[in-house]
Every structure is written in C-alpha cells, then in structure tokens.
Amino acid sequence: MATLCFNSTSPSIQPLKPISKSQFYAKPNTVSFLLSSKSQQQSHHFKPNSVSESSVSVPKEAFDDNEEDDPTSELSYLDPETDPASVTEWELDFCSRPILDIRGKKIWELLVCDSSLSLQYTKYFPNNVINSITLKDAIVTISEDLGVPLPEKVRFFRSQMQTIITKACKELGIKPVPSKRCLSLLLWLEERYESIYKRHPGFQKGSKPLLALDNPFPMELPENLFGEKWAFVQLPFSAVRDEISSLDERFVFGAGLDLDLLGIEVDDNTLIPGLAVATSRAKPLAAWMNGLEVSSVDADTGRGCLILSVGISSRYVYATYKKTPTTTSEAEAWEAAKKACGGLHFLAIQEDLNSDDCVGFWLLLDLPPPPV
Numbered sequence: 476m477a478t479l480c481f482n483s484t485s486p487s488i489q490p491l492k493p494i495s496k497s498q499f500y501a502k503p504n505t506v507s508f509l510l511s512s513k514s515q516q517q518s519h520h521f522k523p524n525s526v527s528e529s530s531v532s533v534p535k536e537a538f539d540d541n542e543e544d545d546p547t548s549e550l551s552y553l554d555p556e557t558d559p560a561s562v563t564e565w566e567l568d569f570c571s572r573p574i575l576d577i578r579g580k581k582i583w584e585l586l587v588c589d590s591s592l593s594l595q596y597t598k599y600f601p602n603n604v605i606n607s608i609t610l611k612d613a614i615v616t617i618s619e620d621l622g623v624p625l626p627e628k629v630r631f632f633r634s635q636m637q638t639i640i641t642k643a644c645k646e647l648g649i650k651p652v653p654s655k656r657c658l659s660l661l662l663w664l665e666e667r668y669e670s671i672y673k674r675h676p677g678f679q680k681g682s683k684p685l686l687a688l689d690n691p692f693p694m695e696l697p698e699n700l701f702g703e704k705w706a707f708v709q710l711p712f713s714a715v716r717d718e719i720s721s722l723d724e725r726f727v728f729g730a731g732l733d734l735d736l737l738g739i740e741v742d743d744n745t746l747i748p749g750l751a752v753a754t755s756r757a758k759p760l761a762a763w764m765n766g767l768e769v770s771s772v773d774a775d776t777g778r779g780c781l782i783l784s785v786g787i788s789s790r791y792v793y794a795t796y797k798k799t800p801t802t803t804s805e806a807e808a809w810e811a812a813k814k815a816c817g818g819l820h821f822l823a824i825q826e827d828l829n830s831d832d833c834v835g836f837w838l839l840l841d842l843p844p845p846p847v
Contacts, residue, residue, distance in 0.1 A: 546675040550597040551620055557593040559623040565589055566630045566660035569610055569640065572847055573682035574675045576601060582677065585613050586667075590659050591736060594623065597667075607642035614647060630654045630768075632661070634788045653787040654768035656730070658737060664845040672847065693775075693782050693790040699763050702752035704828055705781075705794055707809045713743040715821060718836045728761035728824075729836040730769075737840070739817055748812035749821035750781065757826040761835030764824065771841045772822055774806035818842055 553559065566588050571581040580602050587596040596617050600609065618625050630652045631640050637653060644651040655661075672678055710718075719731035734741065741747070750772050754760055767785040772793065775782050779802070783793040796802050813820045818841035823833045 546671045549599060550595055551617075552595040553621040553623060554593040557591075559621070562589050562594050562623050563626055564628045564630065565594070565626040566657040567640065568631065568633065568657075568660055568664065569605070569636055570633060570847065571602065572672055573679045574672060575677040575679055581679075581682075585610070586660065586664065587614075587617060588659055588663060590733065592659055592663070594621065595663075596621070605639070607639045607646070610639055611643040611646055614643060614649070625649060628652050630657045630660075632657045632787050637787070652768065655770035655784065655787055656768055658732065658840055658842065661842055661845055662737060664847060668846045691788055691790055693780075693792045696783070696791040696793060700760065700783075700791070700793075702754040702760060702794075702824070704753045706751050706828055707805060708749050708751045708823070709746040709812070710749060710821070711743065712741045712745045712747050715747050715749075715838065716743075718821075718823075718833065719838055722836065727833060727836060728765040729833075729838075730765075731838045732840055734819075739819065739840075741816065741819065745816065746812070747816055747819055747821060748809050749823055751823045751825060751828055753825045753828040753830075755826065757824050757834040761824045764822075764835055764837070769822060769837050769839065771818075771839050772820065773841070774810050776803050776806045776810075779803075813841060 553562075568586045569583065571583050574582045576582050578601070583600040583602055583605055585596070585598045585600065588594055594617075598613060614625065614629075617623070625647055626649055628650045629640065629644050631637075632653075632655050634653070637651075641651045673680075719729075721727070722729050722731065752760070767789075769783070769785050771784045773782045773784070776798075778792075778795075779798040780795040781793040783791045785791070796806075820839050820841065822835075822837045822839060824835035825833055
C-alpha cells in the first residue's frame with residue numbers, strides 16, 4: 476500500500492470509551508490538503524427495451540413526445556452483452572413519486588437495477604396495492620421477463636420499506652440488505668427526477684418525499700467496533716485506486732466503487748481524504764466492519780466527534796476529540812476536502828498507523844438524499 480499522509484495538525488483526541496491505555500491521536504507532519512478535483516456527476520444512459528402501459532399512468536394522448544421519451548412509459552432492460560447469471564445483486568426502491576394518477580392519488584414506482592446498470596427495470600403501481608405480495612410477484616416477473624435468476628441479495632435504502640421488502644425477499648430465498656451503498660440506484664433516482672418525473676403530466680411541483688431518509692441521533696459505538704488510534708489522512712487517487720484493485724488479491728476486507736460508472740472523474744494526483752484507524756485487533760475489527768454496509772464517515776464539528784454511518788439508519792459516535800480552534804480547523808478542512816472530491820473519501824483499518832499495509836479499506840461516497 477502507498478504510505479498514508481497525515482494532516483498538518485495534531486489534536487488531542489480521546490475515544491468515547493478507552494479500550495487500551497493508548498489515546499486516539501492524529502500524527503503530525505507538514506502535509507496539508509491540496510485538492511484539484513475534477514469531480515463531477517454525469518447522467519446515466521438508460522435504454523428502454525420493453526414498454527408497457529400502466530393502469531396508473533396518465534393516458535399517452537396527454538403527452539405528445541415519441542414513445543421512447545414518454546415519461547409514462549415503463550422500462551424493462553437487460554444489456555445483451557451481460558451474462559444473466561452474473562447479475563446476482565440488485566438495488567431496489569419501492570416508493571411513491573411526486574406524480575398523481577387519474578384518481579388524484581400519488582403513483583408508486585418499483586425501481587430496480589444492478590450496480591453496473593446492466594439491468595434496469597421500472598414499473599408504476601397504484602397506492603392501494605403496496606404490500607409484500609405485490610413486490611414479491613414483481614421480483615419474480617423481472618426474473619422471468621429478463622431471463623435472469625432471482626438475485627442472491629437485494630439492497631435497499633429506505634427504512635420505512637424494510638418490513639415489506641424483507642418479507643418479499645425472504646419468501647423468495649433472497650437476502651435483503653439494508654444499505655445506503657445503493658449508489659447506482661440513488662443517482663438513477665436523481666436522473667429520473669429531472670428527465671422523467673418532472674416531465675410527467677401528473678407531476679406535482681413542490682411535493683415532498685413521502686418516505687424521507689432517516690438521520691437519527693448518533694448512538695454509542697458498540698465495543699467490538701472500537702480502535703485504539705485514529706488519524707485524518709490522505710492518499711493520491713491513483714493510490715486509492717490501487718488499494719481497491721488489490722482488495723481481492725490480498726484478501727483484505729473492504730469495498731470499492733465503480734467511479735467510471737457513477738460518472739465521477741478524479742485526477743490521479745488528487746488527494747482523497749480518509750480516516751485511518753489502528754488497532755492490535757485490526758483483523759477482527761475489519762471483519763466486523765465488513766458486514767455493516769459502511770456508507771460514510773463525517774466530522775461533526777459542533778459535537779467534536781466523528782460519525783460513522785452504516786446500513787440505512789444507524790449512526791455511531793466513532794470517536795470524540797477535545798474542541799479547540801486547531802482541532803475544529805482540522806475537522807473543517809477534512810470535510811472541505813470531501814466536498815471538493817464530490818463526497819469521495821475512504822476508511823482504512825491498520826494494525827499500526829505507521830504501517831504501509833491495510834487490513835480493511837472502504838471507498839465511500841457521501842451523496843445528498845434523493846429528491847424523491
């Protein structure tokens with residue numbers, strides 16, 4: 476692994492609970508944040524294959540564009556170059572949209588894709604059929620229509636739909652995974668809001684999301700997730716890319732992101748901000764973290780702590796620090812670096828902060844909530 480560069484300040488930082496005599500600290504040196512990110516998010520390319528008329532859509536006569544551009548259309552697509560057997564994990568959203576049907580009720584939509592967008596499926600539903608049976612039948616229909624096997628896992632990000640999604644998946648032998656790492660799905664929702672929902676004849680401008688994302692007060696960190704030391708660090712993007720590509724080769728815990736697919740462009744020399752956590756029990760810690768669907772790390776300068784977000788609605792106080800002008804400035808600089816990189820950052824777990832090797836490495840992307 477490339478050597479992690481530490482930030483220029485050294486706050487006196489304490490853990491929420493000590494698990495050894497060591498204190499959390501940030502190692503000092505003269506490196507500062509120097510970011511030249513060309514980070515940007517581009518629109519996905521979605522290809523309609525099979526279009527059907529929904530009973531809850533406004534009649535097509537109300538819209539004069541070609542069928543391909545008709546926002547009342549539904550999408551059922553599988554990339555012909557994709558091996559159907561390789562599509563083993565889906566990302567799914569089942570929620571209302573800011574669109575009224577002919578009854579004046581909000582339309583619901585099932586939106587399904589995989590992380591590579593090889594599979595894309597949409598279907599509208601009236602609000603009076605929203606249950607696990609409807610969802611289970613729809614999942615089976617996707618599998619049959621597109622000729623793909625039922626997925627091994629389904630990721631979803633709305634806590635309010637957890638009961639329905641979990642029940643439907645478990646009845647089909649699918650593992651439901653509550654996770655905000657549904658990044659392709661989240662960006663697709665953002666794209667559809669601009670290109671589809673806002674152009675739909677039933678669109679309701681100013682309509683607020685029915686199922687807003689949870690942002691609960693952070694909880695105390697479970698003891699099995701504590702480290703012994705931590706530091707704000709940074710790596711050139713080229714080194715971050717190397718770390719991600721070598722995860723499988725070195726049997727390291729962690730997860731990467733397909734930034735090309737997500738439309739995020741970063742120069743190789745751009746310094747990506749991260750958090751390094753060191754502990755003598757690095758492997759057990761990384762193993763525990765690997766099952767948590769880590770989505771982001773945030774510096775809360777108001778509370779003087781770091782917040783770890785996992786799953787869909789779990790937030791933990793990862794570490795605390797004594798608030799001083801110096802530590803506040805460092806935390807603000809770290810958050811500014813994240814913003815300059817379009818939300819891109821990483822979490823590294825090591826046996827020692829001076830080590831060149833990681834036991835766990837997660838590339839993270841802090842996205843705003845979807846507009847629907």
